[in-house]
Amino acid sequence: MREVIEELLETWSTGQDTALATVVSTYRSAPRQPGAVMLVHRDGSVLGSLSGGCVESDVYELGRDVLAGSGAVLRSYGVSDDDALAVGLTCGGEITVFIDRIGRDTFPHLDEVATSVRQHRPVAVATVVTGPRPVRGQRVLVWSNAVSGTTGSAIWDQQIADDARACLVAGRARLVTYDASECDRPGQMQVFIDALIPPPRLLVLGATDFATALTRLGAAAGYQVTVCDARAIFTTPQRFPDAHEVVVDWPHRYLADEASAGRIDGRTAVCVLTHDPKFDVPVLSVALHLSSVGYVGVMGSRRTHSDRIRRLREAGTSNSELERMSSPLGLDIGAATPAETAISILADVIASASRRSGRPLRDGVGPIHNRPSDIPRGFFAQSSTQCSHSVSTDRLENANHAPHQ
Known part of the structure; x- marks a missing residue:
């Protein structure tokens, strides 16, 4: 989000909505890491990139649908789908993208995030991407010594704050799965934690x-x-x-x-x-x-x-x-x-x-990209690897994270 925060804030400040597409998980040779973003504005303009050109056209259309009122979308792209000619990643990787509408009502504390980024103050933005309907799309902002926003559950808020601070220390984004039964609710909840740390x-x-x-x-x-x-x-x-x-x-x-x-x-x-x-x-x-x-x-x-x-x-x-x-x-x-x-x-x-x-x-041999867990804190550069079109699905099966312990 850091790379588009100023333009996102400019639109937000005027009371307009923008669709924000975020890579929340990757598998194998994905061209960009979790946290990569793309904006789709109501006027049809686009800022940012998710895959070096592989899935942007499909995400663009989904972003337009979200702005039209369809609701947030979680979409996976990869080579394992049936139709190899559909949009996707033939470079061998898989990514999952969360597309949501950003406005004053859905992200009331965006200005706090922008201020922290300008001041080079690390902040984590935790977004609920799957889970019980009342909390889906909720955001919790976490600093080293403060928390803003809530999921409505003190238990979840504390778990998210602890994991978000760990992400800030590690300097990387992460998709975390929580057991909703801990809060007397059925199923699981997945939260994408985007660590916005100062550039190297x-x-x-x-x-x-x-x-x-x-x-x-x-x-x-x-x-x-x-x-x-x-x-x-x-x-x-x-x-x-x-x-x-x-x-x-x-x-x-x-x-x-x-x-x-x-x-x-x-x-x-x-x-x-x-x-x-x-x-x-x-x-x-x-x-x-x-x-x-x-x-x-x-x-x-x-x-x-x-x-x-x-x-x-x-x-x-x-x-x-x-x-x-x-x-x-x-x-x-x-x-x-x-x-x-x-x-x-x-x-x-x-x-x-x-x-x-x-x-x-x-x-060399083996993967040409570091896995997210392999990337040291000093790593910054983003890959520009190009991919061809492949497939799209609505599953999240590639985000292999165990429930929160």
Whole structure:
């Protein structure tokens, strides 16, 4: 929901309705992960994507039906259905999509969600997608220290709050099944918990031409990008229009201050692009001492790397800390230009965060996508894998989650 929250709020604020389609579960090689969304407006316009093109046409029509008053829909798509020529996923995966009408009456606290997203305050949106009719479509918002909304059951609300906070810590969405008999109601209830956490940070230290390219690419990939350099003449918003923040300061001092403020974590990537020992060594001495940082990389030749290692050892950096440094920076793809180098660097950041090898997919075996349970907190990038049409059904059998214990 994070990716469409501002447009959704704009429509909501005017009192208009929008159909929100959300991927709530996936199985096998699904092109996008749970939490991927698509909006269908009353004027027929669309924002977002669910499958890279496989099921959007069918979801669009369902969204139009929902806006016309048909009620919320839960629809599964996959290759296991009978009609292989119908809409679906021939890439081998299966996804389940929940399509609901969003308006002031169905989502009265949407503005609270939008405010939290703007303030980079983690919030989970828990939506009842199946269950007793009175609670279907109900939403509970959960923060680390607060809850808003209710299912009408204190027992369910507490269970949802506990699971939602676990999702916020893990940084991933989840479909959870609850036993309705715990509340003296028949059957089960399924709740999709969407963890809206701040985007991962990319700290680009050194205001170079390579930094300009990396900033543009990092922002496009969804990172919160900061550029920092002590040279004010080079470190300007005009040179880095894609950066979310441009800071004139010594990189080592900026990084130490960010760490002291608690703004450096396992989803933070630090890329040092200065090529200058008087910048590199101090900031790397700080970065490599931070156990919380997710990735530390530094640009330079192998000769520069050897000299840098010597200087860092003299500055007191241990061998175990030095092993955390990715240098020379980037994957070996033959990059030459700043743009190609930026691709090489960001690919290394993503591979490191998702714990993948970075080798060509043709040389590997097994699934090409991480399962949701395999994705570490640092993983951010979304797949753009394309699929052809296949099938659609109304079942939820692929969401294999045990009842809440």
